[in-house]
Amino acid sequence: xxxxEKKKKLNRRDFIxxxxxxxxxxxxxxxxxxxxxxxxxxxxxxxxxxEKCIQCGRCATECVMTLSxxxxxxxxxxxxxxxxxxxxxxxxxKKLTTAAENQLCPTSAIERKFIEEPxxxxxxxxxxxxxxxxxxxxxxAFGNGxxxxxxxxxxxxxxxxxxxxRVCPADAFERVPADNPYxxxxxxxDETKKS
Amino acid sequence: MxxxxxxxxxxxxxxxxxxxxxxxxxxxxxxxESGHTQPPTLTPSPRAQxxxxxxxxxxxxxxxxxSWLVIKKRSRKGVFWMSVFAVLYFGxxxxxxxxxxxxxxxxxxxxxxxxxxxxxxxxxxxILPLVYTLFFGRTFCAGVCPLGTLQDIFALRPMxxxxxxxxxxxxxxxxxxxxxxxxxxxxxxxxVCRYDPxxxxxxxxxxxxxxxxxxxxxxxxxxxxxxYCRFLCPYGALLNLVSRFSRKHxxxxxxxxxxxxxxxxxxxFEAINKPVVLKDKEEKPIASRxxxxxxxxxxxxxxxxxxxxxxxxxxxxxxxxxxxxxKELINNxxxxxxxxxxxxxxxxxxxGQSKEELYKEAAEITNQFYIGGWILGGFLGxxxxxxxxxLSVFRYREDYTPxxxxxxxxxxxxxxxxVLPEDRSL
Amino acid sequence: MNRRKFITTIGRGTILSGLAAIxxxxxxxNSKEKDLCTYDFVCKECQRLKSCTQPEAIIxxxxxxxxxxxxx
Numbered sequence: 001x002x003x004x005e006k007k008k009k010l011n012r013r014d015f016i017x018x019x020x021x022x023x024x025x026x027x028x029x030x031x032x033x034x035x036x037x038x039x040x041x042x043x044x045x046x047x048x049x050x051e052k053c054i055q056c057g058r059c060a061t062e063c064v065m066t067l068s069x070x071x072x073x074x075x076x077x078x079x080x081x082x083x084x085x086x087x088x089x090x091x092x093x094k095k096l097t098t099a100a101e102n103q104l105c106p107t108s109a110i111e112r113k114f115i116e117e118p119x120x121x122x123x124x125x126x127x128x129x130x131x132x133x134x135x136x137x138x139x140x141a142f143g144n145g146x147x148x149x150x151x152x153x154x155x156x157x158x159x160x161x162x163x164x165x166r167v168c169p170a171d172a173f174e175r176v177p178a179d180n181p182y183x184x185x186x187x188x189x190d191e192t193k194k195s
Numbered sequence: 196m197x198x199x200x201x202x203x204x205x206x207x208x209x210x211x212x213x214x215x216x217x218x219x220x221x222x223x224x225x226x227x228e229s230g231h232t233q234p235p236t237l238t239p240s241p242r243a244q245x246x247x248x249x250x251x252x253x254x255x256x257x258x259x260x261x262s263w264l265v266i267k268k269r270s271r272k273g274v275f276w277m278s279v280f281a282v283l284y285f286g287x288x289x290x291x292x293x294x295x296x297x298x299x300x301x302x303x304x305x306x307x308x309x310x311x312x313x314x315x316x317x318x319x320x321x322i323l324p325l326v327y328t329l330f331f332g333r334t335f336c337a338g339v340c341p342l343g344t345l346q347d348i349f350a351l352r353p354m355x356x357x358x359x360x361x362x363x364x365x366x367x368x369x370x371x372x373x374x375x376x377x378x379x380x381x382x383x384x385x386x387v388c389r390y391d392p393x394x395x396x397x398x399x400x401x402x403x404x405x406x407x408x409x410x411x412x413x414x415x416x417x418x419x420x421x422x423y424c425r426f427l428c429p430y431g432a433l434l435n436l437v438s439r440f441s442r443k444h445x446x447x448x449x450x451x452x453x454x455x456x457x458x459x460x461x462x463x464f465e466a467i468n469k470p471v472v473l474k475d476k477e478e479k480p481i482a483s484r485x486x487x488x489x490x491x492x493x494x495x496x497x498x499x500x501x502x503x504x505x506x507x508x509x510x511x512x513x514x515x516x517x518x519x520x521x522k523e524l525i526n527n528x529x530x531x532x533x534x535x536x537x538x539x540x541x542x543x544x545x546x547g548q549s550k551e552e553l554y555k556e557a558a559e560i561t562n563q564f565y566i567g568g569w570i571l572g573g574f575l576g577x578x579x580x581x582x583x584x585x586l587s588v589f590r591y592r593e594d595y596t597p598x599x600x601x602x603x604x605x606x607x608x609x610x611x612x613x614v615l616p617e618d619r620s621l
Numbered sequence: 622m623n624r625r626k627f628i629t630t631i632g633r634g635t636i637l638s639g640l641a642a643i644x645x646x647x648x649x650x651n652s653k654e655k656d657l658c659t660y661d662f663v664c665k666e667c668q669r670l671k672s673c674t675q676p677e678a679i680i681x682x683x684x685x686x687x688x689x690x691x692x693x
Contacts, residue, residue, distance in 0.1 A: 013630070017442075020634060027641055043314050045241045054545055056538040066400045076233045080222025116229045123234075144222055154239035157398065160293045160301065160317075161385035170542035171516070175312075182238045305647055310682075313647055322644050329633055329640075440633040 044175035046162045050148040050185040052172035055133035055140070059149060062164045063131070069155040070131035070164065072109070072124050078146035078186050081119035086142025087135035088112055088122055104138050106130070126152070145186060153181050250289060251319040254339065257281065258323060261338040262331040264606070265445050271606040274337050278344030282397075286341035291397035295320045295335065296342065296430040297388045299372075300379035307380040324430075328437045332444040336424060336434060336603035342393050343424045343431075347605065349413050350420035353463030361465050362582055364426040365601070369578040372429035373571045381563050383515040387429060420463035424603065435600045444599050447608045449616035452594035459595070461611040466602040470592045485587050493580035497573045504572025505565055512564035521557035524550060 048059075048070065059070035083096060088110050093102045098112050109128035113121045124147075131149060139147040165173030176183060257277065264273035285291070293301070293314075298321040305313035324335035336343045371387075378384045388394075392409035395401025415422045424431050438444070447458050447467065454470060461467075504511075512518045520539055523530055530537035543553070597608070 013627075017630070020637070043244050043247060043316070044312060052542075052546065054538065054542045056542070058538070064394075064398065064401060073236055073238070075236050077224070077236070079224075081225045082222055115231050116227060119225050119227065121231075121234075142221075150238075152239055153241035156241070157290050157292060158242065159388065160297045161388045163389075166384065166389065169538035170546065178241050178244060181241050184236070302643065302647065305650075306643070309650065312651060315648065315651065318644055318647050322640055325640055326637070329636055437636055440629050440636060442633060 043178040045178045045181050047151050047176040047183050048172045052170045054170045055137040057132050058167050059164050060130045060132040062167050064163050068131040071129045071152045073148050073150045074124050075146045075184050078144045080144050083118050087139035087147045104134050247316045257339045258327045262334045265334050265604045269609045271610050274606050277338035278347050281339050281341050281344045286397040291394040295324050300385045303376050303379040328434050330442045332441045332604045333434050333438045334604045337605045346416045346421045349416045351417050353420040354418050367426050368432035372432045373574050375429050377567045377571050439599050445604045447595050448612045448614045450614050458608045458611040461608045466598045468596050468598050489584050496576035496580045500572035500576025501569040505568035508564040508568040512561045515560050518557045521553050
């Protein structure tokens with residue numbers, strides 16, 4: 001009997017309140033459903049467009065990570081395997097040796113390996129690369145442009161607003177879909193493999 | 196012949212330097228005779244997206260738990276441990292990004308610029324705390340927001356500050372909110388993220404300035420609890436407004452207030468409304484005259500604010516990189532660099548956009564800032580007006596109650612109340 | 622006191638519906654584009670292009686804007 005009386009007490013205001021609560025609950029359930037369904041296809045990450053990049057060197061200094069998440073990537077597919085590499089050697093060197101004073105890279109992060117006459121292969125040692133883009137500039141000027149700056153997504157924190165994007169003079173940073181997070185320029189766009 | 200060839204060669208090199216044409220296959224791809232295979236370009240994948248969904252669920256769960264701890268359990272200890280969890284998970288594990296405070300800019304940008312595709316995680320981070328606040332008060336601030344909880348843990352020797360100072364400083368979050376919305380809506384910058392003082396502590400790295408400002412805020416926070424939340428946080432300003440309409444809100448006493456005054460100094464945030472003794476009550480004619488005066492002055496403040504801010508629209512717009520570039524090009528000032536060409540100008544030249552296009556774009560953005568300036572100024576005028584109103588309006592109170600706007604539901608006061616909860620079985 | 626409660630309820634309702642509207646708009650916008658945007662010649666002039674966030678669409682729009690500036 002007491003229960004029935006309680007039920008009768010439910011007045012209009014309570015009813016409206018309850019209605020609100022239910023609709024909100026339903027809305028939340030719907031929202032989370034949508035979230036679960038759509039999230040997989042709708043995430044974006046930061047990446048830089050090598051075609052816009054002017055290698056100003058700010059990537060090395062402006063990233064929130066103390067060693068920038070922007071690294072030099074070598075698109076081997078485009079590389080000419082030159083002996084006289086514009087990305088590896090300082091312009092105007094006298095000897096084509098691997099001596100440190102001949103190298104363009106300030107941290108010696110490029111490894112030069114002899115393959116066969118007259119080809120050399122160049123590897124980037126990621127731990128040493130600071131993302132300054134000096135080699136990229138050299139490769140663009142004298143070579144095929146196979147050295148390109150890219151955001152390394154294993155290192156990138158994916159800040160809400162990329163600190164480099166803020167100061168990038170070429171406006172080269174943009175959000176790209178997370179399922180295709182690299183943006184190489186040139187002829188080898190689709191041939192890179194995921195690791 | 197040789198000379199002309201070399202000139203042509205030089206010209207080619209020169210044009211490459213200027214236009215920065217990438218990916219010309221100058222040298223053919225070699226064919227190896229020794230059977231060497233070319234290694235693949237390694238492209239490490241980004242953080243698993245499943246983790247983003249986990250974040251949203253953890254957020255919802257944390258909000259629910261803190262709300263339950265505050266409203267049902269009335270446990271300060273529980274809230275404290277939840278704040279420790281929030282600093283560890285949302286702060287250190289997730290590295291503080293994306294947070295609800297910053298998400299308000301993403302939402303603004305998405306509303307104003309349909310080209311910007313906002314991640315659903317970010318929408319959830321923006322909406323969920325607001326919805327919870329609408330129902331349970333600012334429980335998000337109490338034990339979920341990593342920025343707030345970090346300061347809360349450091350609030351060791353809170354002092355009280357003058358209530359007028361509290362009110363005046365309390366206007367700053369609204370100014371910050373207005374500016375953040377203006378700059379996000381015009382696609383200029385996310386200033387809240389840019390000047391986030393604590394994210395460096397979560398990542399254990401950041402700029403020197405960030406650590407100085409963050410450390411200073413934490414140091415101040417030892418004595419004046421949660422300085423960022425109360426006097427800066429733009430999302431806090433939003434929650435402050437929303438929380439006033441909250442359905443349930445923490446109460447100091449579980450039953451009836453007995454006016455024992457024990458809780459009076461318990462709140463480190465000056466968010467307890469003290470009872471007003473009847474004899475303090477103002478005479479009616481004076482009060483109503485002042486009320487009418489203020490109701491007239493509010494629209495006036497809105498107009499003055501809008502006019503003033505719109506006059507400064509060019510100063511506001513200069514933050515936008517495009518407007519800045521256009522200005523530097525027109526004035527031929529080269530970003531104040533005397534020797535070399537500034538990177539911005541080099542990049543502009545190599546991008547191949549014409550100056551007229553840039554000027555047109557910059558003029559459009561400046562115009563947006565003019566309109567935005569009116570809205571921002573009007574909003575600020577409204578905020579000033581209502582602050583004045585709240586200072587002058589007399590409200591009769593019998594008991595000690597939390598101020599629903601500024602109370603962040605930390606549940607400190609609860610421990611001071613000697614009243615026992617009513618026995619519900621009776 | 623009752624009047625105040627009533628006002629709060631109304632305020633709450635308004636805020637909630639506002640939030641629902643915002644999230645609805647954003648989610649709807651997000652979800653519809655993925656399938657509907659095609660950048661063939663067919664879609665070059667279509668209405669959806671304006672609100673499309675796909676990179677190809679943005680490039681297309683920039684090109685269009687450029688053309689209109691250089692022509693006009």
